[in-house]
Amino acid sequence: MKAITTIATVTEDGKITVQLPPDIPPGEHELVVVIDEKPLVEKQIIKEKRPPLKFSAYPVGLVSQSVTFRREDLYAND
Template identity: 70%
Template sequence: MKSIETIATVSKDGKITAQLPLDIPEGEHQVVIVIDEKLLAEEVETEKKKASLKFSAYPVGLVSESLTFRREDLYAND
């Protein structure tokens, strides 16, 4: 039995891809997969932080309230 620690990538359809040392012969092997819950929790937390960035309009007084951005207001008739 040989123990290998590496990083694996899991796709949306549940397939796993991992880089193994070259001394592992090709073919089918019985493997044990351990998911590090701490690493998984950190990734989920990072995704939550990315999703929580929401920007809203903040009036700074550069544009008057009556100004519109219709095409007719932006371009001349010629």
């Protein structure tokens, strides 16, 4: 069994076309279709309305302030 995640367009008459990976052999196959009730366009509009997340530094005391994370400090020259 193989799970495939893709985006499909549903036509007015309720038909969809799915592009499968080339490793699926031709012939009859049993399919399970799960459809989200909200169209993808509607989901994108909802995501665009959210304010962006803001991340800030929070000192937790794991390293001192004098430590740098330059490549030269993290890796050897080999």
